Structure formats: structure tokens, C-alpha cells
Amino acid sequence: KYPLSDRINAIQPSPTLAVSQKAAELRAAGHDVIGLGVGEPDFDTPEFVKVAAKAAIDAGHTKYTAVDGIPELKQAIIAKLQRDNQLSYAANEILVSAGGKHSIFNLLSVWLNPGDEVIIPAPYWVSYPDMTRLVGATPVIVSAGFEQNYKINAAQLAAAITPKTKLLFLNSPSNPTGVAYSAAELAELAEVLRAHPQVLVATDDMYEHILWSQESFHNIAMVAPDLKDRIVVLSGVSKAYAMTGWRIGYAAGPAPLIAAMKKMQSQTTSNPTSISQYAATAALNGDQSCIGEMVQAFKARHDYLVDAVNQIPGMKCIAGDGTFYCFANVEGLMQAKHCDSDVALCELILTEAKVALVPGSAFGAPGHCRFSFATDLDTLKAAVSRISEFARA
Ligand code: PLP
Numbered sequence: 001k002y003p004l005s006d007r008i009n010a011i012q013p014s015p016t017l018a019v020s021q022k023a024a025e026l027r028a029a030g031h032d033v034i035g036l037g038v039g040e041p042d043f044d045t046p047e048f049v050k051v052a053a054k055a056a057i058d059a060g061h062t063k064y065t066a067v068d069g070i071p072e073l074k075q076a077i078i079a080k081l082q083r084d085n086q087l088s089y090a091a092n093e094i095l096v097s098a099g100g101k102h103s104i105f106n107l108l109s110v111w112l113n114p115g116d117e118v119i120i121p122a123p124y125w126v127s128y129p130d131m132t133r134l135v136g137a138t139p140v141i142v143s144a145g146f147e148q149n150y151k152i153n154a155a156q157l158a159a160a161i162t163p164k165t166k167l168l169f170l171n172s173p174s175n176p177t178g179v180a181y182s183a184a185e186l187a188e189l190a191e192v193l194r195a196h197p198q199v200l201v202a203t204d205d206m207y208e209h210i211l212w213s214q215e216s217f218h219n220i221a222m223v224a225p226d227l228k229d230r231i232v233v234l235s236g237v238s239k240a241y242a243m244t245g246w247r248i249g250y251a252a253g254p255a256p257l258i259a260a261m262k263k264m265q266s267q268t269t270s271n272p273t274s275i276s277q278y279a280a281t282a283a284l285n286g287d288q289s290c291i292g293e294m295v296q297a298f299k300a301r302h303d304y305l306v307d308a309v310n311q312i313p314g315m316k317c318i319a320g321d322g323t324f325y326c327f328a329n330v331e332g333l334m335q336a337k338h339c340d341s342d343v344a345l346c347e348l349i350l351t352e353a354k355v356a357l358v359p360g361s362a363f364g365a366p367g368h369c370r371f372s373f374a375t376d377l378d379t380l381k382a383a384v385s386r387i388s389e390f391a392r393a
Contacts, residue, residue: 007136011130011134019037020038022347023356026350026351026354033356034354034355034375034382036355036372036375036383037358037370039372040238045242045246046242046286048286049279049280050279056275057275061278065271067271068258073280075091077096078091080284090255093254093255096248097250097261097272098273099249100234101249102249102265102269104127104131104234107257108131110257111166111257113137116138117166119157119161119168120142120169120364121144122141123368124171124364125363140160143365151179152189165199167199167201167202168199170189170203172186173210173322175206177320179318180213180321182215182218183218183223189220190223193230194224200257201230202234205234207322209291210239210294210298211322212295212299212321221233234250236248237280239323241283246276246279247273248272248277300377302324305380306319306320311388312384312391314335315330315332315333316328316329325372327368330345342368346369352390355386
């Protein structure tokens, strides 16, 4: 009765949401389920950010704004990119959107035609392949497993590029693996890209600040400044400032691309929420120590969890550099429990141990599970003890 478009039929609903839904159903049925599926900080938005939002309402900033964002926020983003990344951008090279996801979708919408290929290193953030399909382009998945720390190398990138390749996604530190590319690794990828001028790079820096590696944060534009006119930096305030619900993301890149993305936004969503834009301005311009406090907590949980997961029979994981995710290889446990997929194992862990994890196949990495440690240490310990008991049974 309602024959839907080919476009929407080509994609799947977000699998991370599917797990939360199943967990919610069990909870509604009276079960005590520990959810380690979520992808958002458990911390509250910093107080000074909320104050700025309330002040914006009181000042009457409740109307349409410029489509590409208020000038104050664009300036705050420009200052951030200079301060943290030593990258210089002009106002016409910045677009503010309704979350990082929206920024990415705007870029894909204006850059890709049907038949174009997009290189997506796996494990990948769940939305890259489906957003690519939504605009009619073809995801080309390049897999990097446990033994290579879940990072693709130059040879793999070179082998994946064809004359149809128009975009490469990089996400470091990565959701779901938590690993970050070093400057040297990025330099090797950049060297491959120099030979292929038709390829644009989308660097998704959403977890830039949630990082504890020895090496400070680098993206490919910082490592290969000569490629800056082929790189779009994508980021936002969602994770660093515990602002997932405010929906502010941004893109920084070549002016013609940003202008096209602005045009797309002007005919779809118009400006992101005015009040959120003032809040994000405060977050970016304000005291950044709020991030350090959250990162310290995430690091302590990470250290606990990596050690604990490696003691669960049939699970193994590597230490991450940042984010609030731990990505475990669970092939051993799948075998022990006669599960033919990570999805089946996650379902078993949910129904028997009452812990919600996200199956690795959602991220293009079958045989894995993602733990989110955006929850307090006591809850994590309880989850680990339940899964250990399940694994040993
Ligand atoms: N990029 C990555 C790697 C993410 O993990 C997320 C959120 O989970 C996003 C982008 C999107 O962030 P936002 O909530 O601002 O749309």
C-alpha cells in the first residue's frame, strides 16, 4: 500500500538503536539489564554551557539564524581549529549543522553521484555505509583486523583506490575501536593520496578530545598541509562537551564545497537550533577543563575494562587511545557458545547475562562486540562479572 522509495529501501535502521530497543523491551518486562550499548557520555552538559543557552533564550535568540550558523559560533570554530589543530579557515569555509551526522550527510549529498566509490575503513562508524548508499554511491570497505590494530595501511588504501573513488573516510580516534592513527601512519596514507587528486578525505574528528595516547591528536590535514584543499574536517560538540542532544556539528573545508553544503542545508533543514548555537559557542570559547575531567574518568574506566575483558574466556581486546568504547574480539566465545554470529552472541549475552552490547557486524567487523564505557565504574564491574559468569558457565 505504501511502496517506499528505492533510496530508503537501500538502507537499514541504525543497529545501535536496535540493541537499545531490545534492552528497553527486556527492562519493560521487569529484567535488570545493564546497557553498554549507548554512544553518549554519561556526564551532564557543563553548567556554563547551560547558562549560555538560558541567556540566549532570555535575549530573544529564538528565531531563524543565518543558514550556515551565527557568526559568533563560526568564529569560535575558526578559533578552535587554529588553537587545537593549527589549521586556518575563513568564515566561508565553515558550515554549522544539526549534529556531526548532519554535517557528514551534507558533504556526501553534494560530493557524490551514483556509481562513485567511497572508501570506508572497517571497523567503521555505523552510518558511513548507509549514508553513502542513501546518496546512491557505493561503499568500498577496507578491513583492518585485530592483528593490525584495526587501522588500514598505505598498501591497503592504494589497492582500494579506483578511478571511481571520490572520497575516503578517516575516523580517529575511532568509534568503535578507540584506536587513533599516529601522525606517521597518517603521513603514509597522505603519500598514497597525493597520487590520486580526485579523492577527497572526510576526517571525522568527533572524538578528538577524548584521547589519552602518548601522541597528541593529529588529523590528516595537520600532517599533510599540502592536501588541505582536498580535506573536509568534520566535528562537533556532542561528545567532547556531553552535548549529544543539542545537535550541533560542523564542517571545515574548501569554500566551494562548503557553499554547496550550505545550499543543500538551505533547502532542507535551514539553520541548526539558534539556542544550541549559542550554547556551542560558549562550549568552544569557554574553560576547556570540563573536557579533561571527563577524559580522566573515561581513561580510568578504559584501563579497568580492557584488563577485565581480556580475562573473560573467549574475549580479547587491545588498549584504545581514546573514545568511550572498547572493541572486543569474541570469536572464541562464539565458538564456545555455538553462536554462528556476533549478533547471535550479543543476543545470548543480553538474554542470559542481561548486558546489552553492540555486535561488531554493525561496524563491519563480524566476530566482535562493542562495549561502551560511558557509564560509572560500578556498573561496568557488575556487567563484567555477569558476562564472566556467562562465559564460564
Ligand atoms: N561521527 C562519529 C564517529 C560518531 O560516533 C558520531 C556519534 O555517534 C557522530 C559522528 C555523530 O555525532 P552527532 O551526534 O553530533 O551527530
